[in-house]
Amino acid sequence: ETGVTQTPRHLVMGMTNKKSLKCEQHLGHNAMYWYKQSAKKPLELMFVYSLEERVENNSVPSRFSPECPNSSHLFLHLHTLQPEDSALYLCASSQGGGGGDTQYFGPGTRLTVL
């Protein structure tokens, strides 16, 4: 399999549930990202990992907890979410090191919080 994959593609959860989103990249990249795409807001950067270290946490509530166990995998652990957290969550990867390198996106997980 090539590129950036995300599972599940769709997720419905209640506010008291705990779930995890998974992202895997097959591009040999060193940086991975989580973005949130809501209906009425621009795409928002949530977290950035470079060489498995978190280098950016963009004021995201603690009910979102990222994990990067190695340079190919990225998780987003979710617990006690709110209905306003319903959105498309996109994972991306890039070579890393700054310099404006291209980010490659997965297809996203469509999350609905009831």
Add this chain to the structure above:
Amino acid sequence: GNSVTQMEGPVTLSEEAFLTINCTYTATGYPSLFWYVQYPGEGLQLLLKATKADDKGSNKGFEATYRKETTSFHLEKGSVQVSDSAVYFCALSGLVGSGGGADGLTFGKGTHLIIQP
């Protein structure tokens, strides 16, 4: 901080029409600039990029030129097709974290383009 402004649309054109989607930005330093495209039900795909002033990015008949003096990166295509219908995002890159090591993208709100046969 960094920001990107683009026309939101929807923009509706007839097939073979000329397309311009405006994008302007505010940034510190010299960011790279990107256009991404999102087809229904899919993630974002890179359409084109430019990494320094006066660079022109091009792909699939689309073009955009990095204009530092006007802080713009307008997307153009001479003759659009129905298959170009999608949402187009302008974005810029900026170093994140204290030690760099990765870029974060700042996006505009996206322009929904509809091409009618």
